Amino acid sequence: MNPKSTIKGRGAQLNVxxxxxxxxxxxxxxxxxxCQKEDEQVDKNKTLYLPVFPKTIVNKVESPDVGMxxxxxxxxxxxxxxxxxxxxxxxxxxxxxxGLDFERRILVKKDSPKLLEALLKKKSWKAHxxxxxxxxxxxxxxxxxFEITRQCLEVFLKYKHPVSIITKNALIxxxxxxxxxxxxxxxxxxxxxxxxxxxxxxxxxxxxTASIKKRLETVKVLSENKIPVNVMLAPIIPxxxxxxxxxxxxxxxxxxxxxxxxTIVRLNGAIGEIFSDWIKKTMPDRADKVLHQIESCHxxxxxxxxxxxRMNGEGKIAEQINNLVKLGRLKYxxxxxxxxxxxxxxxxxxxGQLKLF
Numbered sequence: 001m002n003p004k005s006t007i008k009g010r011g012a013q014l015n016v017x018x019x020x021x022x023x024x025x026x027x028x029x030x031x032x033x034x035c036q037k038e039d040e041q042v043d044k045n046k047t048l049y050l051p052v053f054p055k056t057i058v059n060k061v062e063s064p065d066v067g068m069x070x071x072x073x074x075x076x077x078x079x080x081x082x083x084x085x086x087x088x089x090x091x092x093x094x095x096x097x098x099g100l101d102f103e104r105r106i107l108v109k110k111d112s113p114k115l116l117e118a119l120l121k122k123k124s125w126k127a128h129x130x131x132x133x134x135x136x137x138x139x140x141x142x143x144x145x146f147e148i149t150r151q152c153l154e155v156f157l158k159y160k161h162p163v164s165i166i167t168k169n170a171l172i173x174x175x176x177x178x179x180x181x182x183x184x185x186x187x188x189x190x191x192x193x194x195x196x197x198x199x200x201x202x203x204x205x206x207x208x209t210a211s212i213k214k215r216l217e218t219v220k221v222l223s224e225n226k227i228p229v230n231v232m233l234a235p236i237i238p239x240x241x242x243x244x245x246x247x248x249x250x251x252x253x254x255x256x257x258x259x260x261x262x263t264i265v266r267l268n269g270a271i272g273e274i275f276s277d278w279i280k281k282t283m284p285d286r287a288d289k290v291l292h293q294i295e296s297c298h299x300x301x302x303x304x305x306x307x308x309x310r311m312n313g314e315g316k317i318a319e320q321i322n323n324l325v326k327l328g329r330l331k332y333x334x335x336x337x338x339x340x341x342x343x344x345x346x347x348x349x350x351x352g353q354l355k356l357f
Contacts, residue, residue, distance in 0.1 A: 006281060007045055007100070011081035011207050012088075013278055015097035016270045045104070047079055049142055052094075052107045057115035058130055065307050067261075068164070071134025072116065074148040076107035078136040080168065082206045083278045084235055087135045089269040098270035103208075106142050113151040120159045120346070127346035129162040129189075139169035141208065153178040160185060160349040162341035166232070168193040168206065170214040173221055183227045186342040191261070192219050193232040196241045197248060204282050205240070216255050223256025228338055231257040235265035236321050238293035239286055245321065249328030258338045262325045264313040265294060267302040275302075293317055 007013055058072045077091055081103040088098035096105050109115075119125055132138040138149040153175055156163045163182070165172065172179075172190065182188035194215050196202050202212055210218070222229050231252035236242050249260055267275050279287045291302070297313030298304035304313075312322055348354055 009081070009207050010045065010100060010103055011083035011085075011205070011278065012099040012103060012274050013281055014274070015099040015101055016273050018092045018095070018097055019270070047104050047106060047141075049106050049108050049145070052076070052109055053111060054109055054115070056119070057109065057112045058119050059134070061134060063307070065311055066134070068131045068134055069128050071131040072112065072152070073133040073135040074109045074112040074138060074146075074152065075133070075136050075140060075142055076109075077102050077105055079103055079106060079141045080137055080206055080209045082209070083275055084205070084237065084265050084267070084271065086266070086268060086271065088271050088274065090135060092270065099274050106140075108142060108146055108148070110146065110148065112148050113155050116152055117155045117159070120155065120161055121350060121352075123350070127161055127343040129164050129341045129343070130156075131164045131166060133166065137167050137169060138165065139167040139171040143169075143171060150175050150178065153182070156187065157181055158349070158352050160187060160345035162187045162343055162346075164189045164191065164341065166191040166193065168209050168215060170210040170218045173218055176221070176225065179222070179227050180225055183225070185345055186339055187345070189228045189230065189338065189341060190222055191230045191232050192222075192257075193234055194219075194248060194252065195234065195237075197244055197251060198241075201241060205237075216251060219252065219257050220255040223258075229257045230259045230261055230338060233260055233262040233325065235263045236325075237265045237290065238297065238317050238321070239290045240283075242317075242321055242324075245324040246328050246331070249325070249332050253332035253336070257333075258336045259333055260325070260328060262321075263311045264297050264318055264321055266298055266304045266310055266313075267294065268305060269303070272302040297321075 058070050061068050061071055076094060078087065088102045091098050091102040094107060132149060132152065143149050157178055179188055192215055194212065195205060197212055199212055219229050219231060233245060233248050236245065252260055276291060279290055294302055296315050297318040299314065304310045312318060
């Protein structure tokens, strides 16, 4: 990989065309030559935080194979820059590219706690676990500044409502006090995403995420404080991290995780172009092999939207991956059980305090 030819600290190396736009932009060679002669920066590579004001914050999940009924996303776009992220496509709905814009134009929903509280107070609302976040990471770098996730956890605690968290950032430990309070009533579960035990792999796949060491330490600290943790080995990418499944499962179990989950990478929509461009620049020696193996898991295409098969794939390579995960569960999690979240308390706390009558 030639560092001069890549954008430092980012996953995507280009902005792909937004499918909803009639016009497109391109970086012309004569403009690049002019910038070089004038010693001007072509791209400042800065992250912008842009406030948005939605009317609601909790979404009902219609897809039958994602394992959640409701999700909320206080941030759209994600500075972590994971090259494979399925959420990239959603940035096009906001008028941005799924490529670099997804990592550098972060939409911030500051009203999230207020909107969440309004929902939980509704008489018609029945408690179901709500996932933070079903789309982008609720503990991405923006959370250090805005603390929206922490405020939302305070709302969940106040109304005794179950919540599940998905993250790959050690920043979650900042909120250990709230997580401990929630776990006393079985109101919290945490999913930590760990895709590799190699820092070299982590740095190119997920450039602005917490280190592997930090993530394993996070699993350990949460587990030691009785907070149930599931580790997501997601996504598994053939010939990049597929050989690490059993070591990852062991590391997760050794640090206290109660279970593991996994998906096989799929490159829907604009992600296929973004990922293909990235791997040809970062791993040119195996780019074609990896892309062909991904295709073999999804009926000969990178783009797989078929329910039930899209997550676990099909074919021999997918079968090998799924069998290794099953073996990992049998070998390292045989006697472990993840507790069910408590949905019984919320009705008594609809107004924020215990109802006596």
